Amino acid sequence: MEDKNTREVIIIGGSFAGLSAAMTLGRAMRNVLIIDSGRPCNAQTPHSHNFITQDGETPAEITKIAKEQVLKYPTVSFLNDKVLSGKKIDGHFELQTESGQVLIAKKLLFATGIKDRMPDMEGFAACWGISVIHCPYCHGYEVSRQKTALLANGHDALHFAQVLSNWTKELVLFTNGPITLDEEQQEQLTKHGIKWIETPVSHLLHTVGQLNTLVLSDGQEHAFKVMYARIPFDQHTDVPADLGCTLNEQGYLQVDEMQHTSVAGIYAAGDNTSSGRAIAIAVAAGMRSGAAINYDLIADSW
Incomplete structure (x- = not known):
């Protein structure tokens, strides 16, 4: 040796x-x-x-x-x-x-x-780590008090929403399909003013990684400059x-x-x-x- x-x-x-x-x-x-x-x-x-x-x-x-x-x-x-x-x-x-x-x-x-593992969503990878982020402790201060999207579902969605409520009171949950939270968990979101949208997200519009708009599968557009996501x-x-x-x-x-x-x-x-x-x-x-x-x-x- x-x-x-x-x-x-x-x-x-x-x-x-x-x-x-x-x-x-x-x-x-x-x-x-x-x-x-x-x-x-x-x-x-x-x-x-x-x-x-x-x-x-x-x-x-x-x-x-x-x-x-x-x-x-x-x-x-x-x-x-x-x-x-x-x-x-x-x-x-x-x-x-x-x-x-x-x-x-x-x-x-x-x-x-x-x-x-990037989702099959045009624009996501280009924004990842820039305006689509994973951690409020790493990036939350810079985007605090802004209208914020959260891409998640199930237990992760509830836990993440709880944490993010410290940084923003304008949080919208995108479940990317039918919500999997039970009735009691949904009531917790409602109690804290967190709305959710179940229509799948089709793609993200951005400028060099800076998020502008979430486009849903039915053509609806929602303007956001920041989105949190949990991905595999x-x-x-x-x-x-x-x-x-x-x-x-x-x-x-x-x-x-x-x-x-x-x-x-x-x-x-x-x-x-x-x-x-x-x-x-x-x-x-x-x-x-x-x-x-x-x-x-x-x-x-x-």
């Missing part, structure tokens, strides 16, 4: 969680390789908020600064590549990359995030599952409080483990996983 392709830790994913873990491990003088393919899910998000000292900065700029700081640690290196497969052999992990490299590590951290997702990579890591009912990698997955020696942190999709949360999880990995490496040698 002692060659240039061997590391103590390989981190798959070089965004906020991965870079945070790499800094923690670099400061513990661990030999670390970060592998990243350069396709973050927040690529078109114009601003990041609720991350102290970087409020309002672009995700790309925060990542750039973080990468520069992390790579100042001499035991941390970075590879622009994609991991295609992995296997566990004799207590270590062997990874195969898209460029044909075979890399070996004692520990693996998957900080690979998730891939949003896939893991960015199947490699953790192929290695035996358990996914929970929501499709996230199952981890404990120190970011251990169900497979010894494999850790996960960031959006691939939690619905809390904020930079601050990812950074915290990354540092926690880095500390856990370092302690486990120490424990292995005692």
